[in-house]
Amino acid sequence: MRKTCRPSRFVADVTKKVPPSGIRRYFDLASEIDDVISLGVGEPDFVTPWHIREACIHSLECGETSYTSNYGLLELREEISGFFTDKFTTTYDPKSEILVTSGVSEALDLAIRAITNPGDEIIIPQPSYVAYTPSVMFAGGVPVPADTCLENEFKLHAEDLEDVITEKTKALILNYPNNPTGATMGRKDLEAIADVVAEHDIMVISDEVYDCLTYNGKHTCFASLDGMKDRTILLNGFSKAYAMTGFRMAYALAPREIIASMMLIHQYSMLCAPILAQIGAIEALRNGTREMERMVRDYDRRRNLIVSGLNRIGLDCFVPTGAFYAFPSVESTGLTSEEFAERLLFEQKVVTIPGNVFGKAGDGFLRCSYATSREEIEKALARLEEFVEGL
Amino acid sequence: MDEKTRHILECLEEDARMTHDQIAALTGLPVQEVDKRIREMEGNGIIRKYKTVIDWDLAGDENVYAIIELKVSLERRLGYQALVERLYKFPEVRSVRLLSGQYDLSLTVSGQSMKEVAFFVAEKISTLDQVQHTTTHFVLKTYKEDGIILYEEDRVARLPVTP
Numbered sequence: 001m002r003k004t005c006r007p008s009r010f011v012a013d014v015t016k017k018v019p020p021s022g023i024r025r026y027f028d029l030a031s032e033i034d035d036v037i038s039l040g041v042g043e044p045d046f047v048t049p050w051h052i053r054e055a056c057i058h059s060l061e062c063g064e065t066s067y068t069s070n071y072g073l074l075e076l077r078e079e080i081s082g083f084f085t086d087k088f089t090t091t092y093d094p095k096s097e098i099l100v101t102s103g104v105s106e107a108l109d110l111a112i113r114a115i116t117n118p119g120d121e122i123i124i125p126q127p128s129y130v131a132y133t134p135s136v137m138f139a140g141g142v143p144v145p146a147d148t149c150l151e152n153e154f155k156l157h158a159e160d161l162e163d164v165i166t167e168k169t170k171a172l173i174l175n176y177p178n179n180p181t182g183a184t185m186g187r188k189d190l191e192a193i194a195d196v197v198a199e200h201d202i203m204v205i206s207d208e209v210y211d212c213l214t215y216n217g218k219h220t221c222f223a224s225l226d227g228m229k230d231r232t233i234l235l236n237g238f239s240k241a242y243a244m245t246g247f248r249m250a251y252a253l254a255p256r257e258i259i260a261s262m263m264l265i266h267q268y269s270m271l272c273a274p275i276l277a278q279i280g281a282i283e284a285l286r287n288g289t290r291e292m293e294r295m296v297r298d299y300d301r302r303r304n305l306i307v308s309g310l311n312r313i314g315l316d317c318f319v320p321t322g323a324f325y326a327f328p329s330v331e332s333t334g335l336t337s338e339e340f341a342e343r344l345l346f347e348q349k350v351v352t353i354p355g356n357v358f359g360k361a362g363d364g365f366l367r368c369s370y371a372t373s374r375e376e377i378e379k380a381l382a383r384l385e386e387f388v389e390g391l
Numbered sequence: 392m393d394e395k396t397r398h399i400l401e402c403l404e405e406d407a408r409m410t411h412d413q414i415a416a417l418t419g420l421p422v423q424e425v426d427k428r429i430r431e432m433e434g435n436g437i438i439r440k441y442k443t444v445i446d447w448d449l450a451g452d453e454n455v456y457a458i459i460e461l462k463v464s465l466e467r468r469l470g471y472q473a474l475v476e477r478l479y480k481f482p483e484v485r486s487v488r489l490l491s492g493q494y495d496l497s498l499t500v501s502g503q504s505m506k507e508v509a510f511f512v513a514e515k516i517s518t519l520d521q522v523q524h525t526t527t528h529f530v531l532k533t534y535k536e537d538g539i540i541l542y543e544e545d546r547v548a549r550l551p552v553t554p
Binding site: 021023026027030031036038040041042043045047129130131179245297298300301302304305308309351353374 | 416
């Protein structure tokens with residue numbers, strides 16, 4: 001008789017330390033209820049523009065189904081380089097400073113693993129996207145929250161950053177436009193952060209996947225600030241701007257030494273991003289601006305609709321200037337974020353994500369995605385109003 | 392055209408029945424400003440008409456549509472204008488376009504039967520002095536009209552919650 005196996009005995013300690021995503025729980029709850037209206041979706045409600053899909057179909061017809069360079073198709077890297085040169089006057093060498101990845105999630109994981117030694121501290125402004133803290137933990141690093149607040153429109157302030165820097169600080173993760181708050185940071189705000197990171201010799205991982213979804217003024221690319229290109233691992237992708245979430249297509253731009261280190265991990269784990277998605281990405285960069293701008297104008301209108309609606313209902317909501325999230329406060333109702341979100345789901349069938357899922361600084365807030373149709377937003381607001389009035 | 396005006400036009404293009412209050416909520420403009428801008432655009436012809444896209448096939452309408460290509464001779468000093476004005480006054484003529492290439496003009500013509508359309512072309516269009524040649528293409532099925540796809544596409548369901 002052979003020994004019986006207890007699989008749980010083999011699970012690595014680090015995975016036991018990382019709590020499951022709070023969003024996952026809401027997915028499970030929402031999945032059990034029929035006819036929900038969801039403001040809980042962190043992806044565009046548009047289908048990928050047809051010309052991008054058609055380019056992919058054509059590539060399949062041509063039999064383009066092979067591996068590509070580990071770095072990604074050179075043609076795509078050249079397009080990405082040209083795009084950044086045109087848009088931000090920041091030039092990256094397609095051969096050594098650009099790595100094409102399977103989604104920003106992979107790029108983020110590679111970036112963190114490429115620079116983190118056990119015990120290194122990585123500062124994460126909160127509320128933050130749910131993957132940052134676990135990614136740091138998986139890499140053996142120590143996530144250090146830096147709180148942002150409503151009074152500062154959820155921008156990271158230099159003093160708050162200074163407060164959490166220690167001799168172990170290795171990097172800062174920036175994510176503007178921000179998921180979950182919809183906050184953006186202008187050039188002046190970012191210059192203050194640049195001064196601090198340069199002073200303390202800290203690396204910056206800047207996740208700018210929502211850069212095209214900026215509504216008041218232009219997005220400032222952190223790497224384009226004076227002296228920041230060599231200090232920045234810039235992450236961006238196609239999911240949000242071109243409605244290509246399912247393609248899993250993104251890239252990292254960084255100094256060659258960092259890209260080489262990320263590449264080392266990437267070539268042994270992912271090998272290369274799917275060629276089909278890379279071809280779609282080339283088409284998006286070459287011919288996707290018009291469709292992208294049309295989608296952004298649509299988001300802008302929905303943003304106005306949801307923010308004015310939330311404020312009318314009595315859920316104070318600052319005006320988000322990027323991404324596709326509104327982040328209203330539920331403090332006036334006397335309920336916690338979790339209580340509010342759960343009761344709203346069960347009583348009115350509206351899915352929102354409680355702010356505390358994104359860190360303690362998100363307590364008392366809700367994330368409401370307006371990446372859904374105008375009709376759905378109007379219905380959701382009507383149900384929200386009924387719910388708040390009934391409290 | 393400023394960004395807010397573009398927003399108003401896109402709202403109306405998407406749904407002509409959208410109220411000014413709804414447009415105000417979507418654009419962030421006061422409703423009086425929306426009223427003012429829409430009135431101005433109605434006045435200066437930017438907004439030509441409020442229309443509905445109808446799937447006449449689905450409604451059971453028996454109307455017949457044809458695309459007519461015309462080769463024409465130009466008149467001195469008048470160019471195409473005099474002929475075009477004659478053509479677009481016929482209620483049967485739904486659209487008139489000047490084309491590059493082999494033909495000069497393209498008309499969309501509607502009638503209650505193929506026979507009616509054919510006779511209209513033979514009697515009213517081909518007989519005009521400037522018209523040298525016509526080619527009639529009857530429309531068998533319309534798949535897309537004014538940017539609207541005229542059949543139900545299956546929408547791929549999204550997950551109710553994603554990060």
